[in-house]
Amino acid sequence: MEKMKLKLLYSDLKSDIDIIEQELEKAVNSSSHLINDASLHLLQAGGKRIRPIFVLLGAKFGNYDIEKMKNVAVPLELIHMASLVHDDVIDDSDMRRGRPTVKSQWNNRVAMYTGDFIFARALEYITKLEDPLVHQILARTMVEICNGEVIQIEDKFRLDQGLKDYFRRIKRKTALLISSSCEIGAVAAGVDAKTVSHLKRFGYFVGMSFQIIDDVLDIMATDKELGKPAGSDLLQGNITLPILLLKDDPQMQPYLAKVFAGTLTELERQNMLQYVRKSDAITQANKMSDKYLKKALQEIDALPKHPIKKKLRDIALFMGKRKF
Template sequence: MEKMKLKLLYSDLKSDIEVIEKELETALNSSSHFLNDASLHLLKAGGKRIRPVFVLLSAKFGHYDIEQMKKVAVSLELIHMASLVHDDVIDDSEMRRGRPTVKSQWNNRVAMYTGDFIFARALQYITDIDNPKAHEILSKTMVEICVGEVIQIEDKMQLDQNIRDYFRRIKRKTALLIASSCHLGAVVAGTDDQIASRLKRYGYYVGMSFQIIDDILDLTSTDKQLGKPAGSDLLQGNITLPVLLVRDDPAIRPLIEKALEGTITEDERQELLGKIRGSEAIKKAKKISDTYLQKALREVDALPQNSIKKSLRDIALYMGKRKF
């Protein structure tokens, strides 16, 4: 239902999104049956295709050419997909979007090579864009994503980390790729630098808001809605904003520590979720997410008059206010 609501917000792009979807299938085709099956397994799990949408919307402020834009959009979506495959290996995740992960369906080695293959395909697609700045943006983004993966490993289980560490982590995990989607769409479409920079900032703020909401929903949604146990981030050792905001509560911290140690029982998991849901942490985290959202909306307001501004505003509001 939520995915359908999102798709209605960019229904004008339906035919172009279908072009990108077909191109993604082509991009994931290889001579290896293993790679084919593993890559398509991930693609068929679906996704909101948020990054391609931001590429296309941002390109509407310049010279819009779907043949050019699809190369950018496919490249960015492939980077996102590759990072998910690698994330699932790092987090030892069995499920994603209600389906077995690549590492679960096959094994860690197949998953790592599948992720590498998808990353390589992303680079292959962007080489068709004759714009050195686009290559520079994408390469820097990929470096930062990789650095972010290592930082996430370093921060695992670290309950006493600084909240700034969390923001630094989600910047690289989510916000940078959304910012780069907006930036690349604008740059390849030939918009002026000021508009491109504003769209980049918009994407960054939306990405930060989106990830904070994602981390909240991991604790407030049901197991069925998530397709995995609620609180999975914490069970995997990933400390998110709501947890950081309640970690000093003497009634909650012992349960958090048990979750990190892997000794928490099912009853205790439910108790922990209930206590976090009933705390002020959820409201505080939502308020921080909303601060980023409002910054994103101010960037939209400052853009030149264009019918696309409404779509950018509506999608930002959806991503920052979604219930699941």
């Protein structure tokens, strides 16, 4: 149902998205059958293609040419894909989107080479554009994403952290790449600096809202909907917003102690999820997501008049209210 809604939202861009999908398949084509299998395995697992969509939407404010923009949209999705392959090694994850991860289907080393391959293909693709600014934005983003992941590992299983730590983490983990997708799409299409700035900020706010919802869904959704056990973030030691809001709750603390000691039973996981789901933390987290969403909508209002503004608003609202 949710996926249908998303498809409907993208309907105006369908032919361009089809081009991106075809191009993604071409991009991961390799002389190594193992890399081919692993990459296609990833592509076929799907995904919302949020980053390429935002590249295209950002570019709509300038000289939009899909033949040029695909060389920006494809690498942004590839970079996201490559980072997921490496993240699964870091998190020791066996399942993603209901399918075995590359590292579980093959091994960690195959996952490393596949990720490096996809990452390099992304850069090979984007060098079809000569504009140094495009490369500077993307390169800085990639370095910052890594810095964010390093911080995430340092913050694992640490309860002495505050909201500032959490927001700093999700900014780098998610919001930056979405923000850069909007920005790079616009820069590549020759959009004026003021509009680029609004699009960049729009992407940032949407990205923050999106990640908060993602963290809420990790608790609210079922194992089946997630394609992995609900509460996986916490089980891996990642303290997300709902957990952070409950860290001092006396009823939550015994669960946290067991999670950190690695002794949480399946029944206790279910009970813990029930407790968090019914708590005020979910409402508070949703409110914080809404706050970012509102800011994103304000950035849309500040953009010059353009028919694509409605599409940006619809997609932002969908992302902020999604249920998968």
